[in-house]
Structure formats: C-alpha cells, structure tokens
Amino acid sequence: xxxxxxxxxxxxxxxxxxxxxxxxxxxxxxxxxxxxxxxxxxxxxxxxxxxxxxxxxxxxxxxxxxxxxxxxxxxxxxxxxxxxxxxxxxxxxxxxxxxxxxxxxxxxxxxxxxxxxxxxxxxxxxxxxxxxxxxxxxxxxxxxxxxxxxxxxxxxxxxxxxxxxxxxxxxxxxxxxxxxxxxxxxxxxxxxxxxxxxxxxxxxxxxxxxxxxxxxxxxxxxxxxxxxxxxxxxxxxxxxxxxxxxxxxxxxxxxxxxxxxxxxxxxxxxxxxxxxxxxxxxxxxxxxxxxxxxxxxxxxxxxxxxxxxxxxxxxxxxxxxxxxxxxxxxxxxxxxxxxxxxxxxxxxxxxxxxxxxxxxxxxxxxxxxxxxxxxxxxxxxxxxxxxxxxxxxxxxxxxxxxxxxxxxxxxxxxxxx
Ligand SMILES: Cc1cc2nc3c(=O)[nH]c(=O)nc-3n(C[C@H](O)[C@H](O)[C@H](O)COP(=O)(O)OP(=O)(O)OC[C@H]3O[C@@H](n4cnc5c(N)ncnc54)[C@H](O)[C@@H]3O)c2cc1C
Numbered sequence: 001x002x003x004x005x006x007x008x009x010x011x012x013x014x015x016x017x018x019x020x021x022x023x024x025x026x027x028x029x030x031x032x033x034x035x036x037x038x039x040x041x042x043x044x045x046x047x048x049x050x051x052x053x054x055x056x057x058x059x060x061x062x063x064x065x066x067x068x069x070x071x072x073x074x075x076x077x078x079x080x081x082x083x084x085x086x087x088x089x090x091x092x093x094x095x096x097x098x099x100x101x102x103x104x105x106x107x108x109x110x111x112x113x114x115x116x117x118x119x120x121x122x123x124x125x126x127x128x129x130x131x132x133x134x135x136x137x138x139x140x141x142x143x144x145x146x147x148x149x150x151x152x153x154x155x156x157x158x159x160x161x162x163x164x165x166x167x168x169x170x171x172x173x174x175x176x177x178x179x180x181x182x183x184x185x186x187x188x189x190x191x192x193x194x195x196x197x198x199x200x201x202x203x204x205x206x207x208x209x210x211x212x213x214x215x216x217x218x219x220x221x222x223x224x225x226x227x228x229x230x231x232x233x234x235x236x237x238x239x240x241x242x243x244x245x246x247x248x249x250x251x252x253x254x255x256x257x258x259x260x261x262x263x264x265x266x267x268x269x270x271x272x273x274x275x276x277x278x279x280x281x282x283x284x285x286x287x288x289x290x291x292x293x294x295x296x297x298x299x300x301x302x303x304x305x306x307x308x309x310x311x312x313x314x315x316x317x318x319x320x321x322x323x324x325x326x327x328x329x330x331x332x333x334x335x336x337x338x339x340x341x342x343x344x345x346x347x348x349x350x351x352x353x354x355x356x357x358x359x360x361x362x363x364x365x366x367x368x369x370x371x372x373x374x375x376x377x378x379x380x381x382x383x384x385x386x387x388x389x390x391x392x393x394x395x396x397x398x399x400x401x402x403x404x405x406x407x408x409x410x411x412x413x414x415x416x417x
Contacts, residue, residue, distance in 0.1 A: 007249060007399070008030065008032075008247040008249075009025050009247050009249045009250070010032075010236070010246075010247040010251070011250075011251045012036075012229075012251065012253065012254055012261070013035075013043070013252065013253040013254035014034050014035070014036035014039065014040040014042075014221070015041065015044060015384070016045040016203075016207055016384060016388030016389075017253040017377050017384060017388045017391050017392065018034060018036070018251070018254075019211045019214060020127060020210055020388050020389045020391075020392035021377060021396065022034040022211075023210050023211075023213055023214040024127075024392045024393065025395075026214050026217040028396065028400060031247075032220070033220045033221075033222055033247065034214060034220070034222070035221075035226060035238065035240070035245065036224075037223065037224065037241070039223060041208055041211070043256070043257075043353070044255055044256065044353040044354050044355060045203060045204075045385060045388070046203065046353065047351040048203055049278075049292050049301040049385075050199050050200035051199060051200075052124055052198040052199065053117070053120070053194055053196075053197045053383070054118065054120035054121040054197070054386065055120075055166065055167045055168065056117040056120075056167065056383060056386075057110045057113055057114040057161050057166075057167045058113075058161050058162065059106060059361035060097070061105075061106070061360070061361065062101055062106060062157055062158070063101050063102075063157065064157075076331055077298055077335060078299075078314070079315060080316075080317075081317070082316075082318075083317065083318035083322055085322075086317055086322065089272075089319060090317045090319070093270050093359055096360075099359070100361075105360070106161075108410070109360050109362060110165055112410035112411070113362060114166075115406050116365070116406065116410075116411065117386065117390065119390055119405065120389070121196060123390045123392070123393050124137065124198060125137075125198075127210070127389045127392075128206075130213075132213070133206060133213070136200060136201055136206045136209065137198050137200055137206075138199045138291075139198055140197075140199050140290055140291035141193055141194055141196070141197050142199075142292060142294075143180065143181070143192070143291055143294065144191060144192045144193075145177060145184065145191045145293055145294065145295060146189055146192075146297060147297050149189060149190075151296060151297045155296070159192075167194075169193060169194050170193045171190060171192060171193075172190060172191040172193050174188070177190070180193070180291075181290060183288065183341075184293065184339065184340060185338060185340065185341055187338075188339075199291055199303070201304075201305055202306050222245065224245070226238045226239070226240035226254075226261065228261075229250065229252070229261055229264045229374065231371055231373065236248070250373065250374045251374075251375045251395055252374060252375070252376050253377045253378055255354065255356040255384070256272075256355065256378075258364075258376070258379070259271040262376060262378075265370040265376075266368060266370035267369050267376070267414065268416070269358070269379075270416055271378070272317070273319065273320055273354040273355060273356060274316070274317065274357045274381065274382070275317070275354055276315060276316070276353050277313040277316075277324070277326065277351065278351045279311045279313075279330075279332075279347055279348075279349070279350045279351075280305075280307065280308045280347075280348040281308055281309045281310075281344055281348055282344045283308060283309045283342065285304075287342035288304045289303075289304045289309070289340065290304065292304070293339075295335065295336075295339055298314075300312065300313050300335070300336070302336060302340055302343075308348060311332060311333075315355075326350050329350065330347075333347075355381050355382055355384070356378050357381040357382075358381070358416075359416075362410060362411055363377070363378065363379040363381075363391065364378055364379045364412070365391055365394055365395070367398065375395055375398055376413050377392075377394075377395050
C-alpha cells in the first residue's frame, strides 16, 4: 500500500456528497470517518425529486432574468418567494446572481456546469454497481411539460445553450406526451425530454444504502455537530459535540451549512440557500407517472417515488434559520391535481429542504485556500443529487494525489474575490 493510501480522512456531512465520498475513499483502503450532526441523510439529500440529469448546461442566472423577477415574486403560486425580512441578508447574493446573467458569465457558467455534470450518470452507475444498489435507480428520463406554446417559447435561450453545449433533449408533441405519460392531464401542449436521465425511486434509501456499504467496507460513522476546524501539526482537527477528531485530511461536505466552517479555512464564500419544499401523496401505480415530470410553467415536479407521489417545489429565499411556511407548497396542490387528475391530494407528509447555492450555479470543489489538507465539496444547488458521485470521484482523486478528470479552477473557493 502506498503512503497516500494509508492516510486517514474525516468527511464532515453525510448527505449524498459526503456518503459517496466516504465510500469511494474507504474502498481505496484509507481510514475514513464520516461525521454528521444527526446521521446520514438528515439534510437536503433526504427529500429531493430524485432526478439524475447529466451534461447540464443551463445555469440559474440567464440574460434578461431580472425582467421576470417582479412578476415571479407577485405570483402566489409562482416559482420564487422571498421572505422580505431576509432581504437585507440575501441582497448581496441576489446582486451577484443578477451579475451572472451577463452573456460572458452565462457562457462561462454553462461551459463549467456542463463539464462538471458530464459524467453524472456514469459515476452514479459505477457507484450503485459497487454498492449493489441498482434496484433503487431507473432509466426513465426527465420530462418537462408546457401548457402553452408561449411558455415553451420561453425556453428558446435555454435550448440554444443546450444545443451549443451538446446537452441532449427531444421536443415532444401532445401525442408523444400521452404515450410516455398516459395519466398526465391532456392540457399540456408539448414537452422537453432528456431521455438519458436516471431517477432515484427513494433518495433517502439510496443515501442510507451507500452509508451501509461504507460501514461494510470498514468505515466509521460518528454523530457530532462540528463547530470548528483547525490544523494541529501534521493533522487537521474537527471539534464538535462529541469532542475533537483528527486525521491527515478533511473533506467539508456540509451542504447549505458549509459557509461558517469554510470560513475557518480562509474562504469567504457567498453560499446561501434556495429553500424548497416537498409534499407526499398516495397514488396506486397504475394511475401514477412513469418518471419525474416538471410542470415547467409553475416550476414544480411530481416524482413517482416508491413510497408515493412526491411534489417538490420551487425556490424560497429565507435562509437557514427561519421556520418553514408550508402554505407555499399547499397552494400548489390544486395545480398538481390539474396536472395529474387521478392524484389523491390528501397530504401524507410535508418537508422543507435547503439547496446549497452559489450565485454562479457552480459548486465549490477543491482544496481550501489555507491548507490542502482540507478539501471543500459543497454548493451543488438544484443538482446535488445528480452530481454527488461525480464530486466524490474528484475528491477521492485529490486525496490520493491523482489528477481529477477535469481542471478544477472554475470551482475554486476563491473565485468570488
Ligand atoms: C425540493 C428539492 C428538490 C430537489 N430535487 C433534486 C433533483 O431532482 N435532482 C438533484 O440532483 N438535486 C435535487 N435537489 C438538490 C439536492 O437535493 C442537493 O443539492 C443535495 O442533496 C445536496 O447534498 P449535500 O450532500 O451537499 O448536502 P445535504 O444532503 O444537505 O447534507 C449535508 C449534511 O451535513 C450535515 N451537517 C451540516 N452541518 C454540520 C455540522 N456542523 N456538523 C456535522 N454535520 C453537519 C447535515 O446534517 C447533512 O446531513 C433538490 C433539492 C430540493 C430542496
């Protein structure tokens, strides 16, 4: 065994990014401890829509976006909500986000997003095969549906980027939609279908499954709320509610909660959260959908999970500390019913999650500015479930001092100046 492979590693945060990183490192024979304040999958990886889309090239901030923001904010069922008391806190993030809509930034962000999500499906397939979790992933694609020609025409800019960066998609007419999704309401005019996409039928079970596979390989899981990170001689330490842990390297994968801990290693990162809700409903399989379907006009998704239909919602800016406002997702129930008329719209469960988001849509992946013993791996926003295993591959290569499959400068922690 090489010296590198004898190293010990602390992975802080056990969402999809942390568990897949811990698992890949443990399989290389390193001594890995995975640390979470509540246990695996207690953050955002628990409740998402389960879509794994690769070769993404459409960043969140697009030219002309600012013109539609007021309309979005005024619409009670629109894609965006802002808690006005949070405006002073989020304002710098929003300004940076709008700055990212300049054409040269859009080109850069699209290219870099495309590059880092290029192998999302391949990395997922390798991971589920190694961990014997193939039964939780389906090859069914990712479908967006549009109620009017006008709403579809609104995707022209996004489609132009997808064409330019070779993100595959097909445009479907009403009959083709019906063939794919017989239970979907007939009022949808057309669809945009990404056939390659995969779907996790139970994201929570998947993350727990990877955590179990990690333990089987000999990995340790520790429950501790980490409050500080430090360098002590040759080691890096993490101190929290279960005392101080130390190792040769540390991976910070605490999702939306990474900003303060990253600050201990010299990084001022404009990380905030685009909050999103989910609601669960019962629905027999024969009346359900075959894949996650996005209502593109209202920006919500219906995903046919193995435990029922999951509706996931849009974006709310309200930070990490304000309580949930479930009225927001409840307002969408009539729209979900209109989309899928057989839906039993009695609420089974409701949940709030925190997407870890940076203004340029790109994650932070790579060594911290203060020490290469600490590696950052967070900020995957709307696509972290898909990109978790890719980030894990990159981080494994950094820990093993190998070259990762792509240059990491677009994702560096210091890119915001
Ligand atoms: C409604 C919704 C729908 C979504 N749908 C999709 C989708 O279809 N496809 C997709 O790709 N992505 C989707 N996403 C985004 C995706 O879920 C996230 O990007 C991803 O789960 C982030 O994973 P993570 O591992 O970085 O963070 P998390 O899953 O949040 O994990 C972070 C972990 O760190 C732990 N932690 C935090 N602070 C500390 C600390 N101080 N000490 C110890 N532990 C700590 C937390 O307990 C948590 O377990 C969706 C998100 C939402 C909200």
